[in-house]
Amino acid sequence: xxxxxxxxxxxxxxxxxxxxxxxxxxxxxxxxxxxxxxxxxxxxxxxxxxxxxxxxxxxxxxxxxxxxxxxxxxxxxxxxxxxxxxxxxxxxxxxxxxxxxxxxxxxxxxxxxxxxxxxxxxxxxxxxxxxxxxxxxxxxxxxxxxxxxxxxxxxxxxxxxxxxxxxxxxxxxxxxxxxxxxxxxxxxxxxxxxxxxxxxxxxxxxxxxxxxxxxxxxxxxxxxxxxxxxxxxxxxxxxxxxxxxxxxxxxxxxxxxxxxxxxxxxxxxxxxxxxxxxxxxxxxxxxxxxxxxxxxxxxxxxxxxxxxxxxxxxxxxxxxxxxxxxxxxxxxxxxxxxxxxxxxxxxxxxxxxxxxxxxxxxxxxxxxxxxxxxxxxxxxxxxxxxxxxxxxxxxxxxxxxxxxxxxxxxxxxxxxxxxxxxxxxxxxxxxxxxxxxxxxxxxxxxxxxxxxxxxxxxxxxxxxxxxxxxxxxxxxxxx
Numbered sequence: 001x002x003x004x005x006x007x008x009x010x011x012x013x014x015x016x017x018x019x020x021x022x023x024x025x026x027x028x029x030x031x032x033x034x035x036x037x038x039x040x041x042x043x044x045x046x047x048x049x050x051x052x053x054x055x056x057x058x059x060x061x062x063x064x065x066x067x068x069x070x071x072x073x074x075x076x077x078x079x080x081x082x083x084x085x086x087x088x089x090x091x092x093x094x095x096x097x098x099x100x101x102x103x104x105x106x107x108x109x110x111x112x113x114x115x116x117x118x119x120x121x122x123x124x125x126x127x128x129x130x131x132x133x134x135x136x137x138x139x140x141x142x143x144x145x146x147x148x149x150x151x152x153x154x155x156x157x158x159x160x161x162x163x164x165x166x167x168x169x170x171x172x173x174x175x176x177x178x179x180x181x182x183x184x185x186x187x188x189x190x191x192x193x194x195x196x197x198x199x200x201x202x203x204x205x206x207x208x209x210x211x212x213x214x215x216x217x218x219x220x221x222x223x224x225x226x227x228x229x230x231x232x233x234x235x236x237x238x239x240x241x242x243x244x245x246x247x248x249x250x251x252x253x254x255x256x257x258x259x260x261x262x263x264x265x266x267x268x269x270x271x272x273x274x275x276x277x278x279x280x281x282x283x284x285x286x287x288x289x290x291x292x293x294x295x296x297x298x299x300x301x302x303x304x305x306x307x308x309x310x311x312x313x314x315x316x317x318x319x320x321x322x323x324x325x326x327x328x329x330x331x332x333x334x335x336x337x338x339x340x341x342x343x344x345x346x347x348x349x350x351x352x353x354x355x356x357x358x359x360x361x362x363x364x365x366x367x368x369x370x371x372x373x374x375x376x377x378x379x380x381x382x383x384x385x386x387x388x389x390x391x392x393x394x395x396x397x398x399x400x401x402x403x404x405x406x407x408x409x410x411x412x413x414x415x416x417x418x419x420x421x422x423x424x425x426x427x428x429x430x431x432x433x434x435x436x437x438x439x440x441x442x443x444x445x446x447x448x449x450x451x452x453x454x455x456x457x458x459x460x461x462x463x464x465x466x467x468x469x470x471x472x473x474x475x476x477x478x479x
Contacts, residue, residue, distance in 0.1 A: 054177065054449025059413025059478075060368040061180065062316040063173065063444060064323045066309075066351060068343075069154060069196040070330035071405070073109075073377035073398055075427045076340055077124045078406035079141045080113035083425040084379060092380055096428055106426070107381035107396060110337060119417025126344040129352035130371075133410070135417040136355055136364070138477050141406045142421020142430040145375050145437050148400040150331070153374035156437050158202040160466040167206035167457075169441065170322035172466045174212045175457065176450045181319025184281075188320050189214040190311060192304040193328045193346070203324060207459040209259060214324060217282075217311065281314055295353040301342070306350035313357050316367055330373055333382050336397040355410055368412030368447050372440075376405025379426040404430045407440075413447045415479040438471035446473045 075081055087093070088108040097103045113122040116134035123131030130137070147153040152162035159166040167175070170187035179186035189203045196202065203214030253261040284297065287310065295310045296302030305327055312323040327347055332339045351371060358364040377398030404423045410416065422432035442452040445466065452471055456463040 055451040055454055056446070056449050058449030059447045060411070061366045061448075062321055062323070063368040063370065063412070063448060064312045064316065064325070064354070065169065066325045066327070066347075066369070066371045067158070067196075067202075068330050068347070068371065068373040069193075069326055069328035070150070070332075070373060071153075071375045071377060071400055072330040072343075072373045073332065073336065073340060074141070074404070074406035075377060075379060075398070076109045076111045076336070077127055077344075078139055078408065079423060079427050080111075080122050080124075081109065081379070081423075081425060081427050082113075084108040084427075087426075092426065092428075096424075096426060097380075103378075104380040104382060104396075106379055107398065117417060121417060121419055126340060127348050129349045130408075133352055133355050136359070137408045137410045137416060138414045138418045138420060139406060139408045140420045140435055140440075140474075140477065141404075141423055142432060142434050143372070143376075143405045143407055143437075143440070144430050144434055145402045145405075148375060148402040150374065150400075153400075153402065154196065154202055157372065157374045159206070160438065160441055160468055164201050165204075165206055166464075167208045167212065167466070168201075168203050168214065168324075169444070169466065170203060170214050170324050171205045171208050171212040172455060173322045173445070173448060173450075175208050176445070176455045177321055177448065179319055179321055184315070184318050184320050185215045186321040187212065187214045187324070188315050188322075189216045189324050189326070190308040191216070191326045192308055193326075193343075196326050196328045202326070207464070208457060209262075214322075281311070281318060284310065291357065294357065296349050301346045302349050305347045306353065309350040309354040310357075313354060313361075313363070316358075316363065317361075332377070332397045333399065334397040335395045336377075339397075358411060364411040366412060368414065368444065369410045370407070370444065371409070372407035373405070376401040376427070379428055401428075404428060409477060413479055415477055418477070420474065420476050433474075433476060435474055436470065438467040439474050441466050442471035443474045443477060447478075 075084075084106055085108045087106040089105050092103055092106050109124075111124040111126060113124055114131070115122050116131040119135050121131075121134040121137065121139055123134060145153055145156060147156060147162055155164065155166070156162050158168045160169075170189070174186035177186070187203070200216075203216065205211075205213035249261050252258070284292070284307070291310070292298055295306035297306040297310060305325070308325050312325060315323045327343075330340075330343055355364065355369060358367050358369070378401045380398070381396035382399040404427055420433055421430060421435060423429060424431050445452045445455060452465060452467045452473075456465045458464075
């Protein structure tokens with residue numbers, strides 16, 4: 001294009017701009033207002049439209065996803081295998097492990113599993129607080145996945161694919177249902193522990209409009225950067241600056257039709273509203289002493305994860321549709337017993353507190369809580385055979401295991417006091433009611449009132465969905 005033939009737009013007064021762009025601004029405003037009521041497509045959805053309403057009657061309004069990155073050992077927490085004790089220290093049975101895979105000796109779990117509650121579901125002694133709520137929890141012992149490496153397995157568990165650049169579960173939920181609040185985003189992310197391997201991409205929007213990206217609250221002293229205006233800038237001045245910026249962005253939107261500009265406008269407006277609402281959300285001083293003690297937010301080692309669990313409850317109370325807590329790392333290639341004990345001390349009490357608190361407030365029936373990692377751990381010890389990770393005797397760990405592992409769900413239409421699926425005597429293979437990651441995603445969406453086959457977004461010439469071309473609702477976990 002010849003730049004001499006491309007004239008910059010003449011300077012416009014605010015009055016002239018409003019007169020010329022009234023149709024565009026009206027459409028933007030109307031879409032935003034109707035979107036709050038679920039009566040219009042997403043402002044920035046491009047060729048795809050959000051559901052006008054849930055596809056079916058929802059059992060849950062919100063979901064809180066506690067993602068235990070690194071791969072917690074199912075054999076030491078949720079899936080007791082007493083039969084392994086007679087094999088302890090010996091090679092695994094012939095035929096159990098592919099001959100091409102180097103395998104150490106069987107390592108029976110030293111943990112004590114006890115039936116809990118009226119249902120008698122067994123939990124490890126490392127999960128005393130979670131186990132006390134056995135009658136509220138559905139344990140799935142037949143999970144399996146497609147990768148034994150952290151990044152692709154975490155991507156699959158959170159984004160439905162092993163590829164980078166796809167929307168996360170929370171982004172899909174926000175795209176499908178939106179926030180229940182005008183003043184808070186639909187998807188919020190909290191972190192504790194170490195870095196997660198796949199990092200921010202797990203909570204990204206991928207090809208969905210960027211308004212659906214997870215908003216991260218930091219665990220530092222300043223949870224939301226730049227929440228307060230700089231000195232000399234009051235709310236009126238900030239509003240005026242945003243109005244001017246919005247005007248310029250809308251001119252560009254009219255000129256280009258770029259949907260991401262609409263997302264940018266929405267992001268600025270949400271940030272402005274959060275300047276008023278977020279300080280109250282983050283101020284925990286109004287919580288009772290009993291609640292603070294329940295979550296363990298004033299003591300170590302529960303402070304970080306306990307604070308995030310309490311914030312999760314406060315977020316769903318304020319209309320956030322999906323809250324995701326990442327805690328890393330459970331990647332215990334060595335010193336399994338020591339490391340597992342430390343992580344359980346940090347997370348068991350707060351996770352149970354979250355369920356207890358939600359139930360007391362009448363929120364558990366409408367809030368789905370999910371606890372899971374990307375895969376499980378091997379029934380064999382990872383010891384001297386692995387040259388890259390030499391381990392002293394007595395400090396063995398377990399390697400990655402994608403073929404069978406466990407997780408739990410509670411609230412939001414889930415059958416409490418129930419165990420779904422079964423593995424073999426070594427927890428190596430699923431032998432009853434297998435549940436793939438796509439099946440879990442289909443079930444989560446179903447409980448939220450979304451049909452996973454109909455929640456689609458057109459990108460690169462085809463309709464994408466969280467479950468790709470797979471997945472079925474796991475009816476056995478539904479209450």
